[in-house]
Every structure is written in structure tokens, then in C-alpha cells.
Amino acid sequence: MQNQIIFFNTYFKKLTGSQGRTAKAGRQVMYSFLLKGFSILTGFIYVPLLLNYLTQEKYGIWLTLTSILGWFGFFDIGLGNGLRNKLTESFALGDMNLGKKYVSTTYALLICIFSVVLVIFNVCNVFVDWQKVLNTKTISNQELYVLTSIVFTFFIIRFIVQLIGVIYLADHKPSVNNALGTASNLLSLIIVYILTKSAIKGDLVLLGSIITIMPVLLFVFISIYAFKNNYANIKPSFKAINFKLSSGLMSLGVKFFLMQVSAIVIFSTSSIFIAQFYGPKEVVVYNIVFKYFQMPVMIFSIILSPFWSAVTDALVKNDYAWLKSSIRRLNIMSALFSLGIIIMVFISRPVFKIWVGDKVNPPFSLVVFMAIYSIINVFLSPFVSFINGTGKIKLTMSFTFVEMVLYFGSIFFFAHVFKNSSGIVVAIIITSSVGSIVQPIQTYKILNKKATGIWFK
Numbered sequence: 001m002q003n004q005i006i007f008f009n010t011y012f013k014k015l016t017g018s019q020g021r022t023a024k025a026g027r028q029v030m031y032s033f034l035l036k037g038f039s040i041l042t043g044f045i046y047v048p049l050l051l052n053y054l055t056q057e058k059y060g061i062w063l064t065l066t067s068i069l070g071w072f073g074f075f076d077i078g079l080g081n082g083l084r085n086k087l088t089e090s091f092a093l094g095d096m097n098l099g100k101k102y103v104s105t106t107y108a109l110l111i112c113i114f115s116v117v118l119v120i121f122n123v124c125n126v127f128v129d130w131q132k133v134l135n136t137k138t139i140s141n142q143e144l145y146v147l148t149s150i151v152f153t154f155f156i157i158r159f160i161v162q163l164i165g166v167i168y169l170a171d172h173k174p175s176v177n178n179a180l181g182t183a184s185n186l187l188s189l190i191i192v193y194i195l196t197k198s199a200i201k202g203d204l205v206l207l208g209s210i211i212t213i214m215p216v217l218l219f220v221f222i223s224i225y226a227f228k229n230n231y232a233n234i235k236p237s238f239k240a241i242n243f244k245l246s247s248g249l250m251s252l253g254v255k256f257f258l259m260q261v262s263a264i265v266i267f268s269t270s271s272i273f274i275a276q277f278y279g280p281k282e283v284v285v286y287n288i289v290f291k292y293f294q295m296p297v298m299i300f301s302i303i304l305s306p307f308w309s310a311v312t313d314a315l316v317k318n319d320y321a322w323l324k325s326s327i328r329r330l331n332i333m334s335a336l337f338s339l340g341i342i343i344m345v346f347i348s349r350p351v352f353k354i355w356v357g358d359k360v361n362p363p364f365s366l367v368v369f370m371a372i373y374s375i376i377n378v379f380l381s382p383f384v385s386f387i388n389g390t391g392k393i394k395l396t397m398s399f400t401f402v403e404m405v406l407y408f409g410s411i412f413f414f415a416h417v418f419k420n421s422s423g424i425v426v427a428i429i430i431t432s433s434v435g436s437i438v439q440p441i442q443t444y445k446i447l448n449k450k451a452t453g454i455w456f457k
Helices: 002-016 020-053 056-076 079-093 096-127 130-134 141-161 163-170 174-197 204-228 246-278 280-304 307-316 320-346 348-356 364-390 394-398 400-417 422-447
Strands: none
Touching (some): 020 174, 020 348, 079 163, 079 307, 079 364, 163 174, 163 204, 163 307, 174 204, 246 422, 320 348, 320 422, 364 422, 400 422
């Protein structure tokens, strides 16, 4: 294992060069590979455990419910991404006082926003017929009310406390952020395993409560530790809150928010549409195929994880040579990953058999379309990270509406063409085609200093 790690590290340095910024990124990638690899493994083990603890329909309900709750991530309005870019600039300039103000102001804004959201949700939740929303009679509406109230409350709190991960990202330490995600996944896995060995079977309220509460406690502990040690100089405080900075944070944040609207809507509604068209059981089939083809996407995201903040740093220092060489090498990697995804299509049947047995049997059409979507995702990722790092996202933001129209138009057409969730994935592929044309063009315009007008806003 040690020899393999040394080999990969040497290969990565050859592929990405040996400059200081790249060497730092390489170390972070190596750490992240170990952490994310473990996280992917726990994620794969997690699925059959949940299928054993819950019925397939209850698992589908849980997946659909968490997708719905993901909608409320809208209210972050991109503040986390805005902080990431602004804080990276502060680190690059060595201005810790400004960094402290940005951190304090972001926490204050998120607490204010999500406190209002939390109150509104809990008032409105009394009147929601969750059985109808989730298309199920398996669980009583009262039980679903208790589940949604608990899960949503801690889901919202997590949005605030996980901001510590953004700070590590801004400081070019994505491996630490990955470690937090891995620890959270491991906690969930241990909890589910214990529940499968207990006398309590199929209790979705208990499962959901524990899974959402434990990560919040983890992030709170890490935040306290980090602000006491690593980031004592930017520890949030009431005195450092400066709402005059909120315009800069929110201006950039809102752009990120609007840019990500289509992605949030797509992945928050896909499970809902599948549940309504085909029932909660089909949500499980879709989710299993999605998880399988997300594996190469997640691994590639590990390689990309330092790139966003490194782009911001390079632009502050006007290092265009590094930017060009990095994009070129990342594109080579994306081609290799795309080849790997094609191979995954041909070995998918035996992998699913080993992974989930006979409980789930995904159709080949779903496998193929999900693979196509993953290839598009891998191809676009370097360009998306580059544009996000530059903060020149007005163009991406502007075609969000076009993507939404394409998605909803396609979903209702293809949902009836196919008799399974393949139609949903086709709609997602069509939606992604917009970015796959525009974002590479913008990237090369910026790199060659030819971007003007909306291409440079």
C-alpha cells in the first residue's frame, strides 16, 4: 500500500508539475484520496445496511425526503462560496483582520437567515400532507411530521456549523474538509450498523434523527477546536461583524447561488418526480446507479478540490502560466476518467449483484444514461472550478433560467417515454449540455486575456 501511495505521488507530481502552489495541492490531493476513498467505501456499505434495516419503500421515502430538504439549501444564497473566495483573497494578502470580519459577518448572516427559515418551516409543517408528497401510505402522516421536524431542524443547524469546512477550503486545505465528511459518513455507518443489530427494526424516525444529529455535534466540536487553535486569529466575534462587508459577500454569494439554482433544483426534484411517476421503490434503483457512477466523479473531485482556491490565489498573483498548464493537465485527467466510466458500464451488472444482491436490478438504459451524465460532469469539472475560482460567474448565472426550462420540459416528455427513471437522467443530460458548451469557451477566453463584456463579469 505504501509503495502504491509513493508511486501515485510521484506520478501526480510529474503530471501537474513541481511549482510551490502545485506541490501544496498535490499533498492535499494525496491526503484527500485516502480520506475520500474511505468515505466512498463507507458509502457503498451504507446502502445494503439501510436496505436491510428499512424496507426498499422506506429507504426510498428517506432518499426522497432528504432531497426535498435539500431545497432549503437555497437560503444559503451562496454565502459559503462567497466567503471561500473572499477569505482566500485575505489569506493571499496576509490580511487576517479582514478575514476575521468576513468570517464573523458570514456566520451572523447565516444565523439570521436560517433562524427565520426554521421558524417558517416548523409553522408550515403542521399543514403539510407528507403522505401525499412522498406518495406513500407505509408511514403515518403524524410519524412523518415528527421525522421532518427533527431532521429539518438539525439539517438547518448543520448548514451553519459546517462553515468551518469552507474556511479550510479557503486556506487550501480541502483534505481537512474531506476528513470532516468522512468522519460524518463513518458515524452514520456505525449508527446504522448498531441499529441493524438491535431489536428495533425499520424505525425511520429514530434512524433519521440520529443520522442528522450526530454530524451537527461533530461540526460543532471541530469548529470549537479549530477556532481555538488553527484559526484563532479569524475566530468569529460580535465585534468583528461588519455588515458593510455583507454587500461584497452577498453580491458574489448571490451570483454563486443563482448559478447553482439549476443544479439544486435538479437534484432536489429528481427523487420527487421519480417517486410521483414510479413510486418510492424506483428512487432506490435510481440512487444506487447514481452512487455507482458518482464514484469516479467523487475521485476526480478530490483531484480538483484544491484547484478552486488555487485559481483565486493565482489570479491575485497574476500567474497565468500556472493556470494554463493546470487546465491542460486536468483535461488529460478528465479524458482518462471518462474512459474508466465507460469500463464501469460493462462491469456494472456483476458489481450490482455483489453490492446489493437481488434486491435491486437496475435497467441497462439507466446505467448507460447515468454513465453519459457522469462523463459530462467529469469533462466540465475543471472548467467549473476555474470559473468559480475567478468569480467571473455572471455568464453561468445568466443561463440558469434556460437550464430550468430545458429540465422541466424534458422531464415531463422523457418520463413517459421510459417506464423507469432513465427519462429523468436524460432530462438532466440535456440540461447539462448548455454548460458543456459555454463554460470551456469562457475559460479559454479568460486564460488568453480575451474575455470582455459578460465573459469577464
